[in-house]
Amino acid sequence: SPHDPYVQFAADTSGSSYWSNTQGEIWHAMEGLPRVNDFLCSPDYPWLAFAATDGGIYRTLDGGSHWSLVFGKSIQRIEFSTPNTHILYAVGKDGVYKSEDLGERDMGTHWRCISGDIPTNVNPVFAVELRGTSPTIYLLTRHGFYSKAENAPEWTVFPQITRRRGFSTVDPIGGNPLWLRVCPPKAFGVGEASEHIQGRLFRAVEMTQQRDNEIMVSVSDDGGHSWSPVLRELRPLADWSVGTGDSLITGVELRRLRGRMREFPIHDIRVDRTNPDIWYGLMETG
Secondary structure (H helix, E strand, C coil): CCCCCCCCECCCCCCCEEEECCCCCCCCCEEECCEEEEEEEEECCCCCCCEEEEEEEECCCCCCCCEEECCCCCCCEEEECCCCCCCCCCCCCCCEEEEEECCCCCCCCCCEEEECCCCCCCCCCCEEECCCCCCCCEEEEECEEEEECCCCCEEEEECCCCCCCCCCCCCCCCCEEEEEEEECCCCCCCCCCHHHCCCCCEEEEEEECCCCEEEEECCCCCCCCCCEEEHHHHHHHHHHHHHCCCCCHHHHHHHHHHHHHHCCCCCEECCCCCCCCCEEEEEECC
């Protein structure tokens, strides 16, 4: 909670949710929520919070004692607008949604889709950048990367990868897209020096290599025009997988790089909320 650091919400991988008012020392189960993907506490009202779940968006008006469904679409992430914290944006499996400023009591109760028609329905994943002059929506699919302004009618497609070697078709993304995120904003109460990096995006792609599925997490610092693995030494492997490398990788080097990838099977990223250049790579082992 931005109002009280002792108040915390948590959700685990089994789908259970909990609250604590002892800064995490003691946890209590919360009832009435499906599997939670994200929590969001209001910076204006200490009793108001939202939960983005597989079953939709839920809202509490009493600090988590009771939750009610306010939107029925499956949602992965939810965030307040930077200029107006009564406006909310939600990213789901089927698109990006917005709730206008409806005042305190009706906040987050009415939603509309702002992502419009999707250029392709092949494994789409979305993200929304709320900083800057106007919100930008990003779309990652198996066929490429797209963006559009909130009120723009059409999507803009980014230039496709051109294969530099070989004769087979190229996979523009390198695999099956799993998720896409913008660099998060600074934590409430933190100084301007720790503001997030404008145009920095993260994505996860499931690659198939020799009948094994591996996840490649990459970062872009130019709004999605170019990407590099968060584990920087894997750049040759990423280039090789989509055929853009300037030289071939030897079998020995390929086995070494895939060994490093297996050594650090990062499947998710968290950015430090006080320093955007500190990242935490989540693995099943820690």
